[in-house]
Amino acid sequence: MASLEEISQHVHDKISSLQLLVDLSVIDLPEQKIKKLGQELFALERLLEEFEKCVDEQKQQLKRLKEFEEGFQKTLEDVMHIKDNIPAHIPRKNGPVNRNESGRNQLEAVDHQADGNKKTSKSFIKEMAFITMPEFDTIPPYMKGRVSYEQLNAAVQSFNTALTAKYKILHQSGKTLNNRSHKLQLRFKSEETKETRGQFFVVEEDIREFTQTKVDKRFQGILNMLRHCQRLRELRGGGVTRYMLL
Incomplete structure (x- = not known):
């Protein structure tokens, strides 16, 4: 043509x-x-x-x-x-499905090998996975209140910031720490129990110490949402509430 x-x-x-x-x-x-x-x-x-x-x-x-x-x-x-409209934090999934076993295997040091776990590096620090939108949609409205998707993931980031700061100090040799960090390390160790061995957790004092997040009533509501999304569980004892990653 x-x-x-x-x-x-x-x-x-x-x-x-x-x-x-x-x-x-x-x-x-x-x-x-x-x-x-x-x-x-x-x-x-x-x-x-x-x-x-x-x-x-x-x-x-x-x-x-x-x-x-x-x-x-x-x-x-x-x-x-x-x-x-990209979220400030892109949700991601880390590690295998069995998070408890993964966290235990990854944190155990050489002196804990009697428990039968594999040798892993003490430098590893597990983080909480960000909440996905489908997960956020499963949270009951009464539990959400006025907390937005972005605010919830900002709280997740605060948890990760506190976890990273805590375990960096905890993994260091006491001889390399200054006086303030040495006192923090002693506190971290005093809060550990047999149930927390090999697990990653923070307490409210860690949130105050390493982040700008206010530990108030709104924060408690966010904790409920994170428990609902199976990101953490609480372990109480000795007057301390430990927020353990799942």
């Missing part, structure tokens, strides 16, 4: 040829010239039909391009909406 430009040029040439024949029609033309004029008219008619067909195809193509443009514009708007 010839292009629209080629057909247009053909039509222009044929019209020019016909115009020349018409100009010569004032003169008595031989039969051969008259036959030639008829052939040119027939060819021009065929070209016009092809031209109209090509124009129709161009219209259909233009229609498809407009539909594509509209779809592209809608996709672009969706992408921009996603870009403008």
Whole structure:
């Protein structure tokens, strides 16, 4: 199929040829010239039909391009909406399904090998996985209150900040710590029990020490939400409440 430009040029040439024949029609033309004029008219008619067909195809193509443009514009708007509404913290899942066993295996040091756990590095610090939107939607409205998805994950980040700071100190040799950090390390060790061995946990004092989060009534509500989403459990004893990662 010839292009629209080629057909247009053909039509222009044929019209020019016909115009020349018409100009010569004032003169008595031989039969051969008259036959030639008829052939040119027939060819021009065929070209016009092809031209109209090509124009129709161009219209259909233009229609498809407009539909594509509209779809592209809608996709672009969706992408921009996603870009403008990306959560501050992207939820992620860490480690195997059995979180308790994973945490136990990863924290046990050489002096705890009698329990049959594998040797792992003391430098490992487990973090709480961020809450996904489907999980957030399962939380009952009465439990959510006015806490938003972003605020809940901000609390998760605070827990992780406290965990990281605590266990970095706890994993260090006492000889390398300054006086303040040494006192913190002693407190951390005093809060451990047989049930917490190999587990990661923080207490309210750790949250106050290492983050700007207020430990108030709203914070207690967030704890309920995290328990609902199976991110932690509480272990009480000795006047201390331990928030242990699951």
